[in-house]
Amino acid sequence: MTDTPVIRTRGLSKRYRGTDALVDLDLEVAPGEVVGYLGPNGAGKTTTIRLLLGLIRPTSGTAQLFGLDSLQDAVAVHRRLAYVSGEPALWPNLTGAEVLHLLGQVQGSVDLVYRDDLVDRFALDPSKKVRAYSKGNRQKVVLIAALASRPDLLILDEPTAGLDPLMAHEFRSCVLEAKGRGQTVFLSSHLLSEVEALCDQVGVLRDGRLIEMGTLAAMRHLSAVTVEVSFDGDAPDLSAVDGVLSATANGRHASLQVRGSMDPLLQVLAGSHVRQLRSRDPSLDELFLTLYGDVGATSPRAG
């Protein structure tokens, strides 16, 4: 039984009026894993999550959580998970404390000591009414409610969208604690750094299709690194160096795309008068371009 995947989808698809929001998703998440779910806006991240939660119905395919059907056994499934939406909508006339109480009651299980601790850590003022909260504060209420129920599975949809860097950091340590306790985490995000800091596995979604699933390091390997070099004199021509995919020189400055080993480039640069050398990991966009070519890049979709 312990081998039952926490999340398993088979051919999960959703079509809205002729547009494919999600196509044939086969996803498997093992217990205790922290999985990042990456993709640009409208890629189908939220659609996937709403399908997993049974809030919408698949056009075809199935989703199972803890080995149970996400639609038939929705309540049994929901008792073991907690969901944080990226656009939390709460009741404007209820205070933070009232919402936390209600959500705990509706969930059925809540660790009150941990909840009070989280309220302190996220510096939330629970006596305020929801309508007086900023978006970040509403997000904190939902996050605290979710974490305090200590669920087997946390489903987080862009949970740090409204949080300031300090609180985003606090959030990360909470997720790492959850991971330490063996909880499974499904984190949808478009922030590469967040996913990088937290996740073992990464799925990349584009135009409703899962185009890559694996570790981030393995994925990085596929992609080029951007290297920016400033010289004391004019920039030499570096386009012929091994591993350099493309090079553009602009006076004393050169910008390069490098894949694979850096060694040949460093050998060449050692002979030049380098003033400054900066290398940058591929951005999410660049990663996508590598993973997916240019296909679809010119057809932004809504949803």
Add this chain to the structure above:
Amino acid sequence: MATVAGVGASPTGRAPGSVVLRRTARRTIRSGALWGFVFGAVVISSAWSYSGIYRTQAQRTALATAFGSNRTTIALFGPAPHLDTVAGFTVFKTLLTLTLVGAVWGLLTATRMLRGEEDTGRWELLVTGATTRGRAAGQCLVGLVTGVAALGAVTALLLVVAGRSSRVAIAPGAGLFFALSLSAGALMFTAVGALTSQLAPTRRQAAGYAGAFLGVSYALRLVADSGTGLHWLVWCTPLGWVEELRPLTTPRWLPFVPILIFVVVVGTVTVGLAAARDIGSSTLPDRDRAEPRLRLLGGQVGLSVRLVRPTLVAWAAGLVITGLVFGLVAEGAGRSLAGSSVRDVFARLGASGSGASAYLGVTFLIEAVLLAFTAATQVTAARSEELEGRLDPLLSRAVTRLAWLTGRLAVAVVALAAGATLAGLAMLAGTVAGGAHLGAGTIVGAGLNTLTPALCVLGVGVLAFGIAPRSAAPVVYTVVAWSILVDVVGGIGGIDHWLADTSVFHQMAPAPSVPPNWQAMGWMLATGIAAAVVGCAAFVRRDLQDA
């Protein structure tokens, strides 16, 4: 949101600075024109039915003697000096009633367009465009005034066109003045709603303050017209000014002076307050903090109770007040009815008895309409929970859709039953105090009789919510509005039987003047339950549809 796209960018080539004005005007003109149509239709149908029913001068004089000096009806509906003429009867029957309807429309529209837009954050988007807070509020006011103008224009058009008929007989000039008088209440309370939108922190509170002001205005006018030597009070209330215009009978322009001064002053203060305060804040202090009240928050049913309680309490108060007032005047009205041919009108509405019980039969029809509207608000409230995304935190936890919707329905049914009972009890208290003796069981039973149409409306609303959620609000309000229209038109006469049967109010027997129609009640209840069951089943199977 296509409407916001125009801010700043102005792809249409029109001045970007007037976007708030155009946006507000576009949204209020439509509903203003619709209500203008209703106003015109009500006035015309009143005049039409009067000249059809009271054909001879003798009949008209009888009516005038019966009602013209009845202190209670004058206090409630305003003076009735010329009841022996079509014009006098029409003004008595429609001026104050429609002014109240227009005032409620005005204050609800203004608070929705100002405080409501601010609550949802859309106002902020508009104000960060090429405008300032004060100017945006000013533009919104002008936009709202165009809505009122549309109301007046459509009313005027209908009155001028139908006035040519010999049975209505309203001269074009008089028709225009009447339309102007009927718009005055809407205009003043639009301004009041705009002002309270600056004062109060939420739309509900803004509408509440404006509604309270309307209540005080009505009460002052009631005292002024109750013959206690305080008639000068009529000049201290906006509703009194409208009354003093005396359209159709002895029209006077003078009261337009205080009306216009009132609108200009309130409008100026509104713009001043809007310019002086921060977006999202209110002039009166807001209570953003509260001690947690957890009693009801142990589950989703309790939450439903907590969420709908303020609305339901307000509706219940309305039902109780109308019940008390109508119960109080029932005996007097019934007595004046007994000897006159007004009974014919009531008979056409189905109230076949005589005296107080016939009168109460028609007034319970009004209670039934209020109750049906309450049912409609419960359907739209459920839909807005889904639309705003507040269902997600519940349904992603251990709450099934069926449990949520049936819980919500149970709360609505209990509240409606309580409302019907309260209406009956209030009517009973009123009749006892007013000296009409009809038997407690009969009156409370007549109150409960009004429950079936409301339950039918509720069921049909759930069906629409389950199958086509976006249509839930239009469908449920159309059912109520259609039923009123058919029943009123049917009451005036000349309507096909099968058409009349589509009205839930026509189906309801006007108890206590006649015994409840158990068969029709059974049908309505069965329809409501069947619709609700199908609606629930459809809701469980469909996607949630957020904004």
